[in-house]
Amino acid sequence: MIDRIISKLVSAGADLSSKNAIKAALKILGEDEGLADYIYILVKNRAYRKDWAELPVEKRLIFLPQCLRNSKSCQAELTEKGYICKKCGGCDIAEIVETAEELGYKHAYIVPGGSMIYRILKSLDMGSFACLGVACLPELCEASERLTLKDIPHQCVPLRKTGCVDTEVDVEEVKAFLKAGIEHEEEKAGNSAGKN
Numbered sequence: 253m254i255d256r257i258i259s260k261l262v263s264a265g266a267d268l269s270s271k272n273a274i275k276a277a278l279k280i281l282g283e284d285e286g287l288a289d290y291i292y293i294l295v296k297n298r299a300y301r302k303d304w305a306e307l308p309v310e311k312r313l314i315f316l317p318q319c320l321r322n323s324k325s326c327q328a329e330l331t332e333k334g335y336i337c338k339k340c341g342g343c344d345i346a347e348i349v350e351t352a353e354e355l356g357y358k359h360a361y362i363v364p365g366g367s368m369i370y371r372i373l374k375s376l377d378m379g380s381f382a383c384l385g386v387a388c389l390p391e392l393c394e395a396s397e398r399l400t401l402k403d404i405p406h407q408c409v410p411l412r413k414t415g416c417v418d419t420e421v422d423v424e425e426v427k428a429f430l431k432a433g434i435e436h437e438e439e440k441a442g443n444s445a446g447k448n
Contacts, residue, residue, distance in 0.1 A: 254287070254290065254291065254294065257278075257283055257287065257291065258291060258294065258295065260281060260283070261274070261277050261278070261281070261291070264277065264280075264281060266280075266281075268291075268292075268295045270292070270397065271288050271289060271292040271393050271397070272288075274288045274291050274292050274295070275288035278291075289389035289390065289392075289393050290389060290410070292393055292396070293389065293392050293393065293396065293408045293410060296396045296400065296406070296408065297407050297408055300382070300405040300406055300407060301407070301432070303382060303405035304382050304384070304405050304406070304407050304429075304432060304433070305432040305433030306433055307380070307381070307382045307405065307433070309355055309356040309357050309358075309430075309434065310356065310357075310358050311378060311379075311380060311381045311382065312357060312359070312381065312382050312383070312384060313359040313360075313361070313372075313373075313376075313381055313382070313383045313384070314348075314352055314357060314359065314360040314361065314383075314384045314386075314430070315361050315363055315369050315383060315384070315385045315386065315387075316345055316348060316349075316360070316361065316362045316363070316386050317362075317363065317364075317386060317387050317388075317391070317411070317419065318334070318335055318362055318363060318364045319411075319415065319416055319417055319418070319419040320343055320344060320345050320362075320386070320411075320419055320420070320421060321335070321342075321343050321345060321362070321418075322342035322343040322418065323417045323418050324342075325340065325342040326340070326342060326343065327340050327342075328345075328362065330364075333361060333368075333372055334361040334362045334363040334364070334368060334372070335362035335363075335364075336362075337349050337362060344420070344421060344423050345362060347423055348360075348386075348421075348423060348426050348427070348430075349362075351427050351430060352430055355430055355431065355434060357430070366391060366394065366395060369385075369395065370398075373404075381404070382404065382405035382406060382407075383395075383399060383404060383405075383406040383407075384406070384407045384408075384409070384426075384429050384430070385406065385407075385408050385409070386408075386409045386410075386411065386421050386426060387408075387410070387411060388410065388411050388414045388419075389410050389414075392408040392410060395408075396408060407429050407432075409421060409422070409425055409426050409429060
C-alpha cells in the first residue's frame, strides 16, 4: 500500500523533499495525511541507501534511543555521550550493540534525546560519516531534515512500539541496516587478497 502511494506521489510530480510537502501532496491526492512521516522516512532511506552502504562501518554512527532500555532492570550508566550498555540482556539494545561491534562498528550511542545527538556530531572529527537512527517517527523526521540540510547520509528505523519508556524496535530490521554494504566490502577485501 505504501509503495503504491509513493508511486502515486511520484507520478503526480509531488515534492518529496520535506514532510510538510508530502503531507500537502497526500491531502491533494486524497490519501491519509497521517502517513506523511512514514513516507518521508522511506523516501529518505531510499535516497541515502547507496551512500550508507558504500561507507565503511568505521564511518557509520548508530544512535539508539534510551527509551529502548528496560525501565525496571537497566544497568546502563549515563555519560556525556549517552548511556553505556552493560549488556545485561534486559532489552534489545545489547543484541543490537553486540551485532554492531561484531561487524566492526566503532560508534554506537544510546541517547536520551536529539540534543545529545547533535552535541556528539559536533564533537566528532571524522570527515565524512553517516548515521543510523532508531526512534519514533516525529524524532526521525526532525533528525532526517537536519541531516539532509547538512548532506549527511542517514538511514532511519522507526520504533515498533512507541512511548517514552520500554519501547520496541524490529531488531532484525536494525541488523539488516547494519549489514548493508558489508558483503560488498568483504568481496572487495577477498578480491584484493587474491591478487597479492
